[in-house]
Amino acid sequence: MSRINDSKAALAALDATNDRLANHMTWPLWRHMAGGMLMTVIIAAAALPPAFAAAAMITAMVLATVIVRDDKKRYGMFVSGYQRGRTGWVVAAIIVLALTALFVVLTQVRSGARDPVFWVTLVVMFAGTSILSLVWERVYRKDIRERLV
Amino acid sequence: MSAVLDDVLNPPVRLQIAAILARANEAEFAIIRDIVEVSDSVLSKHLSALAEAGYVSIKKVPRDGRQRTWAALTAEGRRAFRQHARALQEMISAADRKFSDIATT
Numbered sequence: 516m517s518r519i520n521d522s523k524a525a526l527a528a529l530d531a532t533n534d535r536l537a538n539h540m541t542w543p544l545w546r547h548m549a550g551g552m553l554m555t556v557i558i559a560a561a562a563l564p565p566a567f568a569a570a571a572m573i574t575a576m577v578l579a580t581v582i583v584r585d586d587k588k589r590y591g592m593f594v595s596g597y598q599r600g601r602t603g604w605v606v607a608a609i610i611v612l613a614l615t616a617l618f619v620v621l622t623q624v625r626s627g628a629r630d631p632v633f634w635v636t637l638v639v640m641f642a643g644t645s646i647l648s649l650v651w652e653r654v655y656r657k658d659i660r661e662r663l664v
Numbered sequence: 665m666s667a668v669l670d671d672v673l674n675p676p677v678r679l680q681i682a683a684i685l686a687r688a689n690e691a692e693f694a695i696i697r698d699i700v701e702v703s704d705s706v707l708s709k710h711l712s713a714l715a716e717a718g719y720v721s722i723k724k725v726p727r728d729g730r731q732r733t734w735a736a737l738t739a740e741g742r743r744a745f746r747q748h749a750r751a752l753q754e755m756i757s758a759a760d761r762k763f764s765d766i767a768t769t
Binding site for chain 2: 518519522523525526528529532533535536539540587588590591592593594595598659662
């Protein structure tokens with residue numbers, strides 16, 4: 516009986532920790548938008564002339580480094596998007612959105628940054644990935660609380 | 665096949681540390697301490713035990729003129745944590761089933 520009680524106490528402690536962890540893991544809106552911007556810059560690079568594309572990729576790399584460093588400094592943690600649990604569906608949706616945007620800029624954009632389709636695609640990409648990032652956070656916190664590891 | 669309890673993860677503090685690290689790629693000592701709600705010395709002792717078992721990797725990173733300790737769960741630690749949590753859950757479920765069988769007879 517003591518072993519069962521110990522197990523119950525251990526799981527109760529685990530649930531309490533998960534609850535505190537879920538409360539800690541909140542990111543501000545700008546952080547989600549920064550993630551959306553990072554994805555958008557990468558898609559933009561595909562439709563731009565080589566010199567601009569290289570600049571866009573360097574910007575994306577710098578942005579990614581700044582995001583990781585800021586997360587570590589501000590929250591004392593780094594959590595990548597690739598987690599076990601239901602967040603996988605949100606990541607899959609982001610990948611589908613990114614591939615669709617990539618397909619559109621590669622096949623429909625004729626005159627680079629002067630083409631309205633280019634800008635419309637980037638706006639949709641930015642808004643979509645930022646919103647999906649917010650959804651990811653909610654699902655992630657729910658997964659933690661429900662002990663889905 | 666039923667999961668088995670892991671002796672290294674038996675102390676609840678270690679289970680709590682593993683739970684945090686299972687959900688983050690890496691975490692700083694101070695954050696783990698605040699979430700687990702233990703003292704520096706207690707956390708340090710349990711982190712060392714987890715590192716010794718090969719479940720956690722620890723690195724020191726200088727920041728603002730001080731050394732900060734960062735911990736991450738290894739692949740082995742991740743596997744052990746999942747198995748231990750599952751074993752705890754199975755043990756409780758089995759006990760609950762047994763208890764309800766006795767109550768209905």
